[in-house]
Amino acid sequence: MSCLSYRDAQLCVEDVAVADLAARFGTPCYVYSRARIEASWRAIDAAFGAQPHRVCYAVKANSNLAVLNVLARLGSGFDIVSVGELERVLAAGGDAANVVFSGVGKRSDEMRRALEAGIRCFNVESVAELERLNQVAGELGRKAPIALRVNPDVDAGTHPYIATGMKENKFGIAHEQALDVYAQAATMAHIEIVGIACHIGSQITRTEPFHDAAARVLALVAALRERGIELHHIDCGGGLGVCYEDETPPPAADWIAALRAGLGDSGHELIVEPGRSIAATAGILVTRVEYLKPTAAKHFAVVDAAMNDLMRPALYGAWQRILPVQENSTAPAALYDVVGPVCESGDWLGKDRELAIRAGDLLAIGEAGAYGFGMSSNYNTRPRPCEVMVDGAHCQLVRERETVTELFAGERVLGG
Numbered sequence: 001m002s003c004l005s006y007r008d009a010q011l012c013v014e015d016v017a018v019a020d021l022a023a024r025f026g027t028p029c030y031v032y033s034r035a036r037i038e039a040s041w042r043a044i045d046a047a048f049g050a051q052p053h054r055v056c057y058a059v060k061a062n063s064n065l066a067v068l069n070v071l072a073r074l075g076s077g078f079d080i081v082s083v084g085e086l087e088r089v090l091a092a093g094g095d096a097a098n099v100v101f102s103g104v105g106k107r108s109d110e111m112r113r114a115l116e117a118g119i120r121c122f123n124v125e126s127v128a129e130l131e132r133l134n135q136v137a138g139e140l141g142r143k144a145p146i147a148l149r150v151n152p153d154v155d156a157g158t159h160p161y162i163a164t165g166m167k168e169n170k171f172g173i174a175h176e177q178a179l180d181v182y183a184q185a186a187t188m189a190h191i192e193i194v195g196i197a198c199h200i201g202s203q204i205t206r207t208e209p210f211h212d213a214a215a216r217v218l219a220l221v222a223a224l225r226e227r228g229i230e231l232h233h234i235d236c237g238g239g240l241g242v243c244y245e246d247e248t249p250p251p252a253a254d255w256i257a258a259l260r261a262g263l264g265d266s267g268h269e270l271i272v273e274p275g276r277s278i279a280a281t282a283g284i285l286v287t288r289v290e291y292l293k294p295t296a297a298k299h300f301a302v303v304d305a306a307m308n309d310l311m312r313p314a315l316y317g318a319w320q321r322i323l324p325v326q327e328n329s330t331a332p333a334a335l336y337d338v339v340g341p342v343c344e345s346g347d348w349l350g351k352d353r354e355l356a357i358r359a360g361d362l363l364a365i366g367e368a369g370a371y372g373f374g375m376s377s378n379y380n381t382r383p384r385p386c387e388v389m390v391d392g393a394h395c396q397l398v399r400e401r402e403t404v405t406e407l408f409a410g411e412r413v414l415g416g
């Protein structure tokens with residue numbers, strides 16, 4: 001389900017015409033639908049029925065404070081990967097007690113801050129991290145609640161850059177070593193074992209990998225119980241895919257059902273960490289055509305957004321919809337490569353797209369609510385776009401467009 005519809009040939013997000021947003025806020029501009037974020041979160045939450053659970057939104061997908069605030073007000077938990085994300089969650093009204101902290105490289109200062117804030121769980125990814133956490137917690141006179149993130153060696157069938165649950169990936173503790181590491185954790189004075197975690201990758205479009213990973217986790221839970229180690233929760237990570245082009249990901253209910261089938265009736269509280277499946281379809285990137293450039297080989301549409309604003313096409317060869325903002329153009333249709341102004345041939349947003357456009361027209365890049373703004377950069381000293389949230393017929397700027405001067409405000413010349 002998308003937040004987009006055409007009304008009188010005008011592309012709209014909820015009840016607001018995208019052309020009006022572009023006129024008011026300029027381009028490039030990210031636009032998010034509050035209703036769409038809420039509906040996606042609720043679909044996942046409802047899929048658990050009466051089972052004790054916590055949906056911990058993966059902040060990395062879209063960390064705008066307005067997005068986090070919408071979710072915090074729904075009672076969402078949060079999956080963070082840095083102290084920066086923790087500060088965002090707290091600033092947006094999230095509850096530290098519902099925060100899980102993932103990532104292979106947590107620094108001591110990040111552990112300290114998370115312990116002081118009272119987060120729910122550290123998802124520990126190595127023995128070295130466990131030892132460091134034990135030491136940091138000891139210095140603070142606290143016990144750190146932990147789950148070990150296990151690497152189940154399951155092929156998620158996704159792009160290799162975003163598969164995380166195979167043994168050649170840097171993530172998690174090998175399935176075979178997990179029992180030994182739990183035994184070690186159980187001896188540590190400042191560690192409290194509360195759960196187990198796994199996350200096998202992102203943009204997963206079949207239920208089987210989720211089921212298989214959950215089943216592998218369940219085998220560990222049973223083996224731990226035999227050794228007298230009881231867990232409170234099982235965290236199955238995120239990874240549910242969305243439809244960008246013609247993918248047919250399972251609905252949220254089937255995803256959760258596959259996890260629960262893999263876990264059997266374990267009786268544990270379940271945690272999930274969805275990011276993309278909550279944010280992607282709630283957002284678009286609006287851009288304006290600067291120039292049409294026909295060459296002997298190609299027609300290029302040079303737009304004012306670029307790989308620094310939306311990196312997924314350049315990084316993964318990802319396909320995202322490119323839609324005209326006004327449907328009734330009288331321009332002749334042609335096949336265009338939609339490219340940005342950045343000095344890289346990899347700077348494209350779409351290739352061979354049939355579009356009827358003229359210079360000055362607006363385009364919307366679909367399903368850009370997840371891993372869009374969050375992965376943007378200032379490459380080529382380009383200020384990042386503004387972000388706007390639509391709520392019914394109302395819209396609000398939720399992040400200002402950066403200015404060029406603020407981009408180098410912290411820089412100094414030698415001796416300066």
Ligand SMILES: Cc1ncc(COP(=O)(O)O)c(C=O)c1O
Nearest residue numbers: 058102202238239273274275276
């Ligand atoms: C540990 C962890 N949890 C959750 C997510 C969110 O994944 P997705 O956005 O695919 O739901 C990720 C990213 O893949 C992750 O690394």
Ligand SMILES: N[C@@H](CCCC[NH3+])C(=O)O
Nearest residue numbers: 060162202203312370371
């Ligand atoms: N950035 C990726 C997803 C990364 C998931 C992070 N663990 C994407 O846009 O598809």
